[in-house]
């Protein structure tokens with residue numbers, strides 16, 4: 289496909305909409321003699337008039353060269369080496385042009401497991417990107433746009449199309465299948481026929497992806513404001529059950545479906561209100577029906593035994609089984625696993641008729657109480673028997689919410705004070721440096737002159753003082769008729 293170039297006057301991307309950190313990184317690379325482009329989601333989203341999630345840069349500088357240019361950077365990644373340039377909480381991802389090479393290590397299924405062969409040509413780099421709409425480059429040298437694969441056309445027509453042969457590209461990296469559906473959900477685009485066709489057929493290749501990478505992908509699918517649409521797309525292409533193993537009995541049932549649709553709608557709503565969605569809540573929602581069934585089955589199994597275990601023990605056992613199965617697909621970090629378990633225990637506690645009155649306050653004081661309440665509120669939509677519990681805990685929830693708002697305001701205030709102090713320290717030290725720089729440097733001869741003058745003054749001061757002391761002593765002796 290022929291290269292399409294749009295000069296600055298022919299497109300809508302303005303530097304005003306590019307983060308200061310990204311611009312600084314681009315300029316420093318350019319000033320060091322390298323080529324530097326914005327590419328990927330940021331260009332795509334800016335052209336669509338959306339705020340980019342992050343800014344990615346592509347360059348002909350190798351990772352070590354980038355790292356040397358930025359003291360605030362680190363090299364990450366094994367499969368692909370990338371440089372993260374860190375500005376406070378903002379991270380700019382800088383990748384080196386890649387090229388097709390025989391050095392790429394492939395698995396038996398054609399999956400690229402390691403590839404750090406760097407290129408010098410932007411055309412090769414564009415060829416290696418996933419979709420046409422993700423391969424538009426913004427050149428910091430002259431602010432033009434470079435489109436190698438018809439991405440601008442697809443962007444205006446709302447189409448997601450993979451670059452190159454679809455089967456081969458999905459085999460190289462099956463995550464591209466999930467990415468296709470994520471962009472479809474996020475942007476409300478259509479998939480090109482050839483991009484869509486292999487999805488259900490090649491979906492099982494996703495099982496070859498490392499569980500750490502899958503954990504990140506699942507978060508991107510469900511936590512960033514288009515969870516409901518992602519869920520519908522994944523279901524439609526039979527990918528959902530691959531992400532949540534052992535859920536086959538529930539996926540597709542009206543109850544599970546309504547529950548998830550409702551839960552994901554409310555988490556998308558949170559994103560609109562600029563509230564964060566947390567993975568522990570997401571997994572609790574997805575795993576809930578399975579854990580509930582496991583707890584029920586375990587209860588039945590132990591029913592006739594003389595020493596029936598406590599509900600808490602059964603919940604722990606059910607969580608362990610469900611989370612172990614889930615871990616084979618998505619590597620949920622231990623802190624999040626602990627939160628999921630605590631949350632599920634709390635959900636059982638606040639729907640337990642045998643909860644002691646003395647325990648109520650301490651339950652309501654727990655860190656995850658508000659999340660547990662949200663969970664039963666969701667369930668109450670489909671399980672009328674849960675409604676009385678929602679009514680009972682509502683008052684405690686309101687109080688917990690008030691405490692949370694107050695604590696957050698206090699935290700924000702402290703943070704602001706710390707930032708102000710840091711700012712004032714910085715401006716003081718800047719002022720001191722400027723004052724120092726303003727003072728004229730003295731030559732060696734001038735320094736020597738000043739020293740002598742000071743010594744003479746010091747010496748003469750001492751002599752004067754000595755003489756005055758002597759005169760006073762003489763006068764006193766004379767007054768006392770003492771020997772001179």
Ligand code: ATP
Pocket residue numbers: 327328329330341342344416417418419422423461463464508
């Ligand atoms: P967003 O950041 O909004 O989720 P994005 O397109 O920027 O979307 P990133 O994961 O940040 O997604 O990737 C940046 C760019 O890197 C992509 O736009 C694409 O050009 C390229 N890319 C990312 N993952 C792949 C992949 N698996 N295969 C090929 N190219 C990829």
Ligand code: MG
Pocket residue numbers: 328329330341342343344
């Ligand atoms: Mg991005």
